[in-house]
Amino acid sequence: MLIRKVRPPLYLSALMAAWGVVNMCMGFVSTFGQLVALRFLLGVLEAGVMPGIIYLTSAYYRRHDFQVRMSSFFCATVVAGAFGGLLAYAIADLDYHRGIRAWRWIFIVEGAITAFVSIIAVFLIADYPEQCRFLTAEEKALLAQILAQDGQKEAQMDILDKKAYKRIFSDWKIWLASLTYLGICYTGRSGDRT
Numbered sequence: 001m002l003i004r005k006v007r008p009p010l011y012l013s014a015l016m017a018a019w020g021v022v023n024m025c026m027g028f029v030s031t032f033g034q035l036v037a038l039r040f041l042l043g044v045l046e047a048g049v050m051p052g053i054i055y056l057t058s059a060y061y062r063r064h065d066f067q068v069r070m071s072s073f074f075c076a077t078v079v080a081g082a083f084g085g086l087l088a089y090a091i092a093d094l095d096y097h098r099g100i101r102a103w104r105w106i107f108i109v110e111g112a113i114t115a116f117v118s119i120i121a122v123f124l125i126a127d128y129p130e131q132c133r134f135l136t137a138e139e140k141a142l143l144a145q146i147l148a149q150d151g152q153k154e155a156q157m158d159i160l161d162k163k164a165y166k167r168i169f170s171d172w173k174i175w176l177a178s179l180t181y182l183g184i185c186y187t188g189r190s191g192d193r194t
Contacts, residue, residue: 015048015049015052016118019045019114024108027111088106091110
């Protein structure tokens with residue numbers, strides 16, 4: 001749970017910046033092994049982003065409200081994938097520009113955009129409710145009261161021990177959500193060429 005030890009704006013933005021740099025590097029590989037290694041590193045970096053977003057968002061909303069926000073977020077990722085395809089199509093016109101193939105330009109340009117946006121994201125990503133600057137002390141107290149009434153302390157799992165793992169792996173809702181997420185990801189990226 002690295003995100004509990006590092007402020008979310010820094011954690012998520014650092015992952016995003018590293019993700020962008022690794023994506024750019026994929027445009028400059030010269031062997032298949034280098035591409036596989038960078039793709040693996042990209043997957044490692046990407047693996048921390050979604051749980052971080054989910055964990056941070058859960059700190060602001062009751063469980064029912066949180067589900068609505070996450071549904072909207074997953075729908076937005078599918079729409080963003082469509083725009084990613086349009087951007088890749090536009091970048092494809094750079095084929096052999098400066099002697100670089102179009103598929104390399106796609107990695108370079110999309111990685112550069114991601115790295116640049118990560119700098120802005122440091123200032124846009126919310127901190128935890130108790131540390132954020134956009135809520136007043138009264139609003140923070142109200143949020144804490146609402147979340148306590150929702151029973152989030154009982155559902156919160158900051159410590160991963162044997163009991164927590166058993167609870168996680170035996171919960172059918174987690175398995176169903178995982179399968180649903182896989183269905184969204186793979187169908188949302190089915191037309192993606194990058």
